[in-house]
Amino acid sequence: MPQAGQKDKSLFGLAALAAAIAAFPVLVPNPYYLNVANIIGLNTIIVVGLNLLIGYAGQISLGHAAFYGLGAYISGILTVTYNVPPWPALVIAACLTGVTALLIGIPTLRLQGHYLVMATLGFNLIVNIVIIQWDSVTGGPSGFPGIPSLSIGPWALDSDKKMYYLIWAAVFISIILALNLVRSRVGRGLRALHSSEIAASCQGVRTEWYKVKIFVLSAIYASVAGSLYASYLSFVSPKTFDIFCSVELVTMVIVGGMGNIWGVLFGTAFLTSLPNLLHAFDEYKDVFYGLILVVILIFLPQGVGGAIRDQWQARRAGKRPATTVDESKEESGQPLPPKPAIACGGAADLPATSTSTNTILRVDGITMRFGGLLALAQVSFDLPEGAVTALIGPNGSGKTTMINIISGIYRPQEGRISFENRAITGFRSYKIAKMGLTRTFQNVQIFEHMTVLENVTVGMHAGTRGEFCASMLHLPNITREEKEIEQQAWEALAFFNLEDRAHWPASGLSFGQQKRLEMARALVSHPKLVLLDEPVAGLNMSESREMARLIAKLRARGISVLIVEHDMNLVMGISDLVVVLNYGRKIAEGSPREVQRNEEVLSAYLGRVA
Amino acid sequence: MATADQLVQFVVSGLTTGSIYALIALGFCIIHNATGIVNFTQVDFVSLGGLMMYTFFISLGLPLALAFILAVAAVTLAGALVERLAIRPARSRAIIILIFITIGVSILMRGAFKIIWGKNQMALPYFSSESPLIVFGAAVLPQSLWILFITVAVVVVLHFFFNRTRLGKAMRATSFNARAAALMGVNVNRMILLSFALSGALGAVAGIIIVPITTLSYEIGVMLGLKGFAAAVLGGYGNSVGAIVGGLLLGVLESVGAGTVSSTYKDVIAFAILLAVLFVKPSGLLGYGDKERV
Numbered sequence A: 001m002p003q004a005g006q007k008d009k010s011l012f013g014l015a016a017l018a019a020a021i022a023a024f025p026v027l028v029p030n031p032y033y034l035n036v037a038n039i040i041g042l043n044t045i046i047v048v049g050l051n052l053l054i055g056y057a058g059q060i061s062l063g064h065a066a067f068y069g070l071g072a073y074i075s076g077i078l079t080v081t082y083n084v085p086p087w088p089a090l091v092i093a094a095c096l097t098g099v100t101a102l103l104i105g106i107p108t109l110r111l112q113g114h115y116l117v118m119a120t121l122g123f124n125l126i127v128n129i130v131i132i133q134w135d136s137v138t139g140g141p142s143g144f145p146g147i148p149s150l151s152i153g154p155w156a157l158d159s160d161k162k163m164y165y166l167i168w169a170a171v172f173i174s175i176i177l178a179l180n181l182v183r184s185r186v187g188r189g190l191r192a193l194h195s196s197e198i199a200a201s202c203q204g205v206r207t208e209w210y211k212v213k214i215f216v217l218s219a220i221y222a223s224v225a226g227s228l229y230a231s232y233l234s235f236v237s238p239k240t241f242d243i244f245c246s247v248e249l250v251t252m253v254i255v256g257g258m259g260n261i262w263g264v265l266f267g268t269a270f271l272t273s274l275p276n277l278l279h280a281f282d283e284y285k286d287v288f289y290g291l292i293l294v295v296i297l298i299f300l301p302q303g304v305g306g307a308i309r310d311q312w313q314a315r316r317a318g319k320r321p322a323t324t325v326d327e328s329k330e331e332s333g334q335p336l337p338p339k340p341a342i343a344c345g346g347a348a349d350l351p352a353t354s355t356s357t358n359t360i361l362r363v364d365g366i367t368m369r370f371g372g373l374l375a376l377a378q379v380s381f382d383l384p385e386g387a388v389t390a391l392i393g394p395n396g397s398g399k400t401t402m403i404n405i406i407s408g409i410y411r412p413q414e415g416r417i418s419f420e421n422r423a424i425t426g427f428r429s430y431k432i433a434k435m436g437l438t439r440t441f442q443n444v445q446i447f448e449h450m451t452v453l454e455n456v457t458v459g460m461h462a463g464t465r466g467e468f469c470a471s472m473l474h475l476p477n478i479t480r481e482e483k484e485i486e487q488q489a490w491e492a493l494a495f496f497n498l499e500d501r502a503h504w505p506a507s508g509l510s511f512g513q514q515k516r517l518e519m520a521r522a523l524v525s526h527p528k529l530v531l532l533d534e535p536v537a538g539l540n541m542s543e544s545r546e547m548a549r550l551i552a553k554l555r556a557r558g559i560s561v562l563i564v565e566h567d568m569n570l571v572m573g574i575s576d577l578v579v580v581l582n583y584g585r586k587i588a589e590g591s592p593r594e595v596q597r598n599e600e601v602l603s604a605y606l607g608r609v610a
Numbered sequence B: 001m002a003t004a005d006q007l008v009q010f011v012v013s014g015l016t017t018g019s020i021y022a023l024i025a026l027g028f029c030i031i032h033n034a035t036g037i038v039n040f041t042q043v044d045f046v047s048l049g050g051l052m053m054y055t056f057f058i059s060l061g062l063p064l065a066l067a068f069i070l071a072v073a074a075v076t077l078a079g080a081l082v083e084r085l086a087i088r089p090a091r092s093r094a095i096i097i098l099i100f101i102t103i104g105v106s107i108l109m110r111g112a113f114k115i116i117w118g119k120n121q122m123a124l125p126y127f128s129s130e131s132p133l134i135v136f137g138a139a140v141l142p143q144s145l146w147i148l149f150i151t152v153a154v155v156v157v158l159h160f161f162f163n164r165t166r167l168g169k170a171m172r173a174t175s176f177n178a179r180a181a182a183l184m185g186v187n188v189n190r191m192i193l194l195s196f197a198l199s200g201a202l203g204a205v206a207g208i209i210i211v212p213i214t215t216l217s218y219e220i221g222v223m224l225g226l227k228g229f230a231a232a233v234l235g236g237y238g239n240s241v242g243a244i245v246g247g248l249l250l251g252v253l254e255s256v257g258a259g260t261v262s263s264t265y266k267d268v269i270a271f272a273i274l275l276a277v278l279f280v281k282p283s284g285l286l287g288y289g290d291k292e293r294v
Helices: A002-027 A031-056 A064-081 A086-109 A115-133 A160-182 A185-195 A197-202 A207-233 A243-256 A261-299 A303-316 A399-406 A429-434 A452-463 A468-473 A476-495 A511-523 A541-556 A568-574 A592-597 A599-606 B004-035 B042-059 B064-087 B095-117 B142-164 B166-176 B178-183 B188-210 B220-235 B240-260 B266-280
Strands: A359-370 A373-384 A388-392 A414-419 A437-439 A529-533 A560-564 A577-582 A585-590 B133-135 B138-140
Touching: A002 A160, A031 A064, A031 A160, A031 A185, A031 A207, A031 A243, A031 A261, A064 A086, A064 A115, A064 A207, A064 A243, A086 A115, A086 A207, A086 B266, A115 A243, A115 B220, A115 B266, A160 A185, A160 A207, A160 A261, A160 A468, A185 A197, A185 A207, A185 A452, A185 A468, A185 A476, A197 A207, A197 A429, A243 A261, A243 A303, A243 B095, A261 A303, A261 B095, A359 A399, A359 A560, A373 A388, A373 A399, A373 A414, A373 A560, A373 A577, A373 A585, A388 A399, A388 A541, A388 A568, A399 A437, A399 A529, A399 A560, A429 A437, A429 A452, A437 A511, A452 A476, A452 A511, A468 A476, A476 A511, A511 A529, A511 A541, A541 A560, A541 A568, A568 A592, A577 A592, A577 A599, A585 A592, A585 A599, A592 A599, B004 B042, B004 B138, B004 B142, B004 B166, B004 B188, B004 B220, B004 B240, B042 B064, B042 B095, B042 B188, B042 B220, B064 B095, B064 B188, B138 B142, B142 B166, B142 B188, B142 B240, B166 B178, B166 B188, B178 B188, B188 B220, B220 B240, B220 B266, B240 B266
Parallel strands: A388 A560, A388 A577, A437 A529, A529 A560
Antiparallel strands: A359 A373, A359 A414, A577 A585, B133 B138
């Protein structure tokens, strides 16, 4: 199991880190190096948090120096001016910084795109100017002195060496918390939204909230580092927290390798000590710093950590680099052996009841306009429970728009959608997914940077619960839930014949396999209704036949299916009910046979020849 | 409360700095349209313009007009070099990597400026007379008129270039759809090179014309450039009309705000406006949000 392997590897990494931390002050007693090590440690805490934001959620912040500064200044001012003891001051600073991040994050992260970069850049500049100008409180440009050192019980942490152990203990804890988070349902949700926010949201990931939460978390990491910094140096000045510092922090993430916690540790150590190493170059220092940065980014865009990992993976996988496809192993040319029936749907023991009269989804008078274009006009239909319903029509007739409305991506101007007799019109995708309604996409939306197995585990997001705090602390219920998620994922992979590809990067799959992967992802959480948007488009004949078999199997398990498809052989072969759209209007509805004989359908769509 | 005369004064000086922000914002905008990235060396193009002007005009004693042209040409070349040496060889086309390459180059350039021109403040004289003219009760520096005049001239030339010339149209085509443009025979790499050169020229003009009013140092462009960035966001990032409107508006708001509210927090005003825009209408005043197709 990869999870177990990964765990061993990171346990080894953590043990090595702990040993290095313990040994360093003994091997290098020189206080100057101890001081550099402390600054590296503080930067590492910020960068580990920032890496969660950049490497996992794909959001960039150019304001983390401001959060670092807020932590430092709030701690300093509370302890000196208001005589608050240092530890409570640290906690208060972390809370205030977290709330600030929340206020910036909510308006900017509800949108897709890189608005956070711009907002945090402006925020950092403002914070810095305010610190400089508001000298009655902050001490102004000359800084804020006299901050008391932290103490643990009766021991004051008043030397480089004592602070060294505290700072690096904090680094150690922050790495463990981050590793736990990354390997959890939350971590996979973040990586998924990094690849495709829409697809992630259709698996039940509440994307905007996840982005906000990870941003707040990373700001709290920075604030804690700031408080430690303030009590370590007993003096803070605005220069340390300017926009260039923010840029440097992000650079540490990128040079180390985004999304690679160990690489980031290296990036931080390297770039923090680089100015010291370049000291000999004196005035050429900045030029060399810039040059080294540019060269690394040009030639090692995946970062130093990423480059090492790629090398290592390539060697482990024989000579084949991890991302190329070995087409010779493609089995789709031959008919597949029938797979044993594994409970993919939770309703495996339900009889196949295509004649059921219950309605699972009711579409009632839906109208959707895009500017002046009327995409859907007053369309209504009912989906019978346990049946395969096809939505067909010529290109541009509004089929995919309908799927997007049902799955909560678009909000219609008029009409109602109800799922199991509950109105879901205007619900967000993640909420609809959690109710048991999932989908696939016309232009496949797999999470390319994740493995096949990981893709499917994201599909379990809808049915599971573990959130940020529980995941970071790796509480016992998380362990149980993870086991369950993995087991379900393997079953879904087996059902869709993808078991032997489980550890491949999803981008390495053939198109047909990617389509099956999407279906596995949509079905792993045992939905009641699944929307399939052109499941066989672009597939060859045998792949299409295989897909038809799989859809029939879903129906046999009692899962209701709504399928949008142009392949009439498939549609007429597997559907119980066919709904026909043309220019945004419903022109026919009935059994495949009825629809095939319908005059209007023939003239509008299938053509007279048929 | 400010009098009407003062208000006119604030608006005039706001339009002056606003023109500078507009030129810088246009530079950000052109590179964004060609490549999708935020080019942080834009900031240093502004500094380099002023520094080159100093070298040609003061150190070498060339005539004003010639020094101006040579300084702009030098920064245009610098812009092209940034693309050729740092952006084109990049192994990854990921936006974030390219953005941080420009940040690295920016650090490098500033380091180099510090070595070549030193850390000291320098000054350039006004282009013409120093005695202010009185317009509607406001004292206007002749340099302000130069700035407004040159900005208008640059905008007119750019408008002509992008709408009437083959090359300009090819650049626009590239910004709409690089692959389609390439299939139509447009050399996309050359268009990207050109966009960096053009942005260099715009930054240089901004730097050269503002420096007589401010002072000159190796990092003069940083604050101006960041405000130019804010102006671009205000207008709708990537929208050239928005860049001009955003620049002028930001200049005026900042100047009026500094005059009536607080001059200590003048710089805060510009970035507070940036945040307000992002919170209320993130696509900017003239931008349209882009929707992902499913």
